[in-house]
Amino acid sequence: MNLDFSPEDQAFRAEVRAWMRDNVPQQVGPAIGIPSHKETQFAWERKLGAKGWLAYTWPKEYGGPGWTATQQYIFDTERALAGAPPCGPFGLSMLGPVLMRYGNEAQKQRYLPPIARGEEFWCQGYSEPGAGSDLASLKTRAIREGDHYIVNGQKIWTTQAHWADFIFCLVRTSNDGPKQKGISFLLIDMATPGIEIRPITTIDGHHHLNEVFLTDVRVPAENLVGEEGQGWTIAKYLLTHERTSIAGVADSYYQMGRLHEAVADDPVLSQDPVVTRRLATLEVDLMALEYTNLRTLDRVAKGQPPGSESSGLKIKGTELQQAISEAQMELGGLGALPWLSPAEDVHPVFAGATQRYNFLRASSIYGGTNEIQKNVLAKLLLQL
Amino acid sequence: MDFSYSQEQKMLRESADKFATKGYGFERYKSTLELPGHCDSTLWSQMAELGWLGLSLPEEAGGLGGSALDVSQICESLGSGMVLEPYIAGAVLPGRLLSLCEADTDLLGELAEGKAQFAVAWAEPDSREDPAYCTTRAQADGDGYVLSGHKQCVLNAPNATTLIVSARTSGGDHDADGISLFAIDPQSAGLELKPYPVMGGGYAADIRIDQLRVGADAMIGQTGKGFAPLDVALDHATAATCAQALGAMNALLERTREYLRMRKQFDKPIGSFQVLQHRLVDMFIEVEQSRSMVMMSSVRVESTEPAVRRRAVSAAKAYLGQASKFVAQQAVQLHGGIGVTEELDVGHYFRQLSAFGSLYGSREYHLRRFAATPAE
Numbered sequence: 114m115n116l117d118f119s120p121e122d123q124a125f126r127a128e129v130r131a132w133m134r135d136n137v138p139q140q141v142g143p144a145i146g147i148p149s150h151k152e153t154q155f156a157w158e159r160k161l162g163a164k165g166w167l168a169y170t171w172p173k174e175y176g177g178p179g180w181t182a183t184q185q186y187i188f189d190t191e192r193a194l195a196g197a198p199p200c201g202p203f204g205l206s207m208l209g210p211v212l213m214r215y216g217n218e219a220q221k222q223r224y225l226p227p228i229a230r231g232e233e234f235w236c237q238g239y240s241e242p243g244a245g246s247d248l249a250s251l252k253t254r255a256i257r258e259g260d261h262y263i264v265n266g267q268k269i270w271t272t273q274a275h276w277a278d279f280i281f282c283l284v285r286t287s288n289d290g291p292k293q294k295g296i297s298f299l300l301i302d303m304a305t306p307g308i309e310i311r312p313i314t315t316i317d318g319h320h321h322l323n324e325v326f327l328t329d330v331r332v333p334a335e336n337l338v339g340e341e342g343q344g345w346t347i348a349k350y351l352l353t354h355e356r357t358s359i360a361g362v363a364d365s366y367y368q369m370g371r372l373h374e375a376v377a378d379d380p381v382l383s384q385d386p387v388v389t390r391r392l393a394t395l396e397v398d399l400m401a402l403e404y405t406n407l408r409t410l411d412r413v414a415k416g417q418p419p420g421s422e423s424s425g426l427k428i429k430g431t432e433l434q435q436a437i438s439e440a441q442m443e444l445g446g447l448g449a450l451p452w453l454s455p456a457e458d459v460h461p462v463f464a465g466a467t468q469r470y471n472f473l474r475a476s477s478i479y480g481g482t483n484e485i486q487k488n489v490l491a492k493l494l495l496q497l
Numbered sequence: 498m499d500f501s502y503s504q505e506q507k508m509l510r511e512s513a514d515k516f517a518t519k520g521y522g523f524e525r526y527k528s529t530l531e532l533p534g535h536c537d538s539t540l541w542s543q544m545a546e547l548g549w550l551g552l553s554l555p556e557e558a559g560g561l562g563g564s565a566l567d568v569s570q571i572c573e574s575l576g577s578g579m580v581l582e583p584y585i586a587g588a589v590l591p592g593r594l595l596s597l598c599e600a601d602t603d604l605l606g607e608l609a610e611g612k613a614q615f616a617v618a619w620a621e622p623d624s625r626e627d628p629a630y631c632t633t634r635a636q637a638d639g640d641g642y643v644l645s646g647h648k649q650c651v652l653n654a655p656n657a658t659t660l661i662v663s664a665r666t667s668g669g670d671h672d673a674d675g676i677s678l679f680a681i682d683p684q685s686a687g688l689e690l691k692p693y694p695v696m697g698g699g700y701a702a703d704i705r706i707d708q709l710r711v712g713a714d715a716m717i718g719q720t721g722k723g724f725a726p727l728d729v730a731l732d733h734a735t736a737a738t739c740a741q742a743l744g745a746m747n748a749l750l751e752r753t754r755e756y757l758r759m760r761k762q763f764d765k766p767i768g769s770f771q772v773l774q775h776r777l778v779d780m781f782i783e784v785e786q787s788r789s790m791v792m793m794s795s796v797r798v799e800s801t802e803p804a805v806r807r808r809a810v811s812a813a814k815a816y817l818g819q820a821s822k823f824v825a826q827q828a829v830q831l832h833g834g835i836g837v838t839e840e841l842d843v844g845h846y847f848r849q850l851s852a853f854g855s856l857y858g859s860r861e862y863h864l865r866r867f868a869a870t871p872a873e
Contacts, residue, residue, distance in 0.1 A: 114499060114500055114501065114503075114792065114796055115498060115499045116498060116500075116568055116792075116793065116796050116797070118498055119498070119508070122498075181500065185712055201664075211588070250822050263771060282859035326767065332641075387510060388867065389868045390861075390864055390865075392868070393815075393864045393865075393867050393868040394864060396867070397812045397814075397816050397864070397867060398816070399791070399817045400790070400812045400816075401786040401787070401789055401790050401812075402786065403794045404790065404792065405789040407498065407500070407789075408500050408789055409790070410498075411498055411499060411500040411501075412500075414498075417551035421781075422785040422788070422789070423783070424781075424782075425778075425781070425785055425786070429782060430784060440721060475518065478833065486777045487778040487779075488774070488775075490778045490781065491768075491771075491774035491775065491778050493780060494754055494777060494778065495754065495757060495758055495768045495777070496758075496773065497758060497766055497768055497769055
């Protein structure tokens with residue numbers, strides 16, 4: 114057993130750290146964790162794209178850097194510690210791996226390179242008003258007519274649909290047999306007539322989420338990924354992906370560091386043993402999460418499937434993100450109250466804490482609620 | 498980076514599993530509770546023959562020069578098999594301490610061979626688990642010392658043939674400097690042992706020392722420099738006890754999982770009820786998080802950077818201090834009535850994990866120590 118990165122990986126870390134120090138734009142920093150400014154986010158992603166580091170989990174042949182799992186982990190860690198936001202996951206971590214596995218050559222050539230350069234932005238059309246945790250009961254219909262599918266239905270909770278050039282959708286192509294069997298995976302251009310977006314403002318006060326209405330939307334049949342009826346298999350494949358960064362350990366370390374700074378700056382909080390204990394508790398929890406995450410990374414780096422330890426990463430990771438933001442807000446006291454307006458004489462960590470706290474309530478809901486995660490794990494454990 | 502165990506470590510674990518589960522188990526645990534000092538001397542000799550008592554001792558002293566990670570493999574097995582013999586208090590802690598103090602190799606050899614039993618007396622009624630707090634005094638007197646003081650809950654003291662006692666040769670009550678270590682025969686005049694069984698098994702004693710005279714050769718290590726080795730050795734014992742707790746936590750998880758599959762109510766296995774499923778998942782996650790902390794602290798405890806070592810071990814003990822209680826409480830709850838009885842092993846694991854929370858520093862102590870030790 115050896116808990117340190119190899120000298121090569123340490124050299125790689127130094128290289129990434131130096132680049133981040135010189136290239137993370139100042140205005141990205143304060144917006145951390147809440148991607149609300151499209152132009153800032155896009156400029157940052159294109160800068161990474163130009164460096165060849167945007168699609169950092171991808172192999173070289175599709176425009177990624179071809180890094181090892183360990184290098185990917187180190188990169189994401191350094192990105193977070195530099196105060197830069199995570200990049201939009203929909204094209205990079207969701208559609209990308211799906212196309213590499215299930216897409217045909219034409220689809221790979223058409224869609225992957227612009228994602229890797231940060232030129233085309235994707236959103237995800239999964240949830241519907243009647244299909245949340247029970248995703249397979251989705252109703253959006255796609256009916257084949259000649260060379261096209263005609264799509265009718267509604268998607269909801271669609272993050273950054275208003276920024277997106279494309280949406281990848283789970284649609285129903287059949288009502289026969291088990292509901293999972295009639296689902297297909299379709300790529301849709303957001304500029305197609307018949308698509309209407311309605312914004313949903315979330316409790317952090319921002320517009321990230323949308324409803325997407327699809328009315329007689331004509332989608333070329335060549336935009337079907339895999340076979341008709343294979344959509345559920347593809348959706349499940351996505352869930353097994355990205356286990357090594359799902360816990361958000363480095364982002365939480367960054368937020369802990371900021372909280373430590375804010376507390377150290379405060380003459381009362383810095384002397385309060387109750388506050389010291391609260392911070393120590395969070396940090397110890399974070400350490401346990403970090404080493405669990407590293408155990409998973411170690412397996413993936415060796416070409417093994419993630420172990421059962423990885424099942425808890427999403428649950429624990431989101432709980433901890435929420436707990437850290439809660440501490441930031443509560444320790445900020447009255448300084449955390451000014452709402453969507455500049456607070457005076459307040460440490461920026463405390464000033465932004467309320468929005469982060471509210472924003473992060475979604476983290477234990479999206480990507481499969483923590484309760485659904487527990488159902489899945491219970492099934493594995495109990496084998497009833 | 499590599500989280501896998503070596504071939505030797507896997508073999509060590511295999512033989513420890515065999516010892517702890519096949520050769521031990523609930524019946525053996527119960528019969529050992531009837532023995533004086535809760536220690537079966539046959540088993541202790543067996544541990545010596547297997548090389549475990551001297552596992553981490555230097556080779557020139559008859560040890561195997563093993564690592565803390567090696568030790569953790571044995572401890573995890575002992576925890577899962579609820580083995581009562583005082584491996585940590587009687588071998589890991591005194592072994593590390595004597596090695597660090599470069600004690601006489603004969604003494605270490607006796608430990609490795611199981612010929613002598615040791616106990617380390619460091620905690621005091623008001624020390625709140627801080628080894629630097631030491632009011633027991635050793636006054637220089639002619640060519641020796643005169644010791645007076647009070648030690649609390651000294652694990653394995655009733656079995657010990659040698660006590661290693663921390664006593665202050667200079668400085669104030671809270672100073673790390675000025676603490677010296679003495680090897681003392683528990684039969685000495687001026688030393689009074691009040692033995693008692695500890696919750697979950699094992700024997701300890703409170704010790705009153707009144708005008709106890711020892712020769713200069715009783716001192717182990719350097720005068721006034723006893724804190725540093727004591728701090729390191731206690732961290733080794735703490736990391737080892739975390740590994741042992743992990744073994745017990747995992748055993749409870751396994752038993753609870755089986756119980757949820759097997760026990761039927763409302764004509765269904767109770768594991769089909771979602772509220773219980775989620776509780777089991779929460780236990781599983783806590784066991785895995787704890788396993789990560791045990792791996793981490795078993796490696797980092799060997800760090801030559803005191804801050805790295807202290808933070809790692811204190812983080813692990815603080816984490817497991819809470820996680821072990823959670824797992825033990827849920828195991829009892831999910832077993833229902835039978836869980837609160839002495840008839841099932843679950844309740845005994847529960848006691849052992851409750852005791853674990855208070856041994857080698859509570860969660861509160863280690864959170865304080867963690868916060869007081871900045872990362873480098």
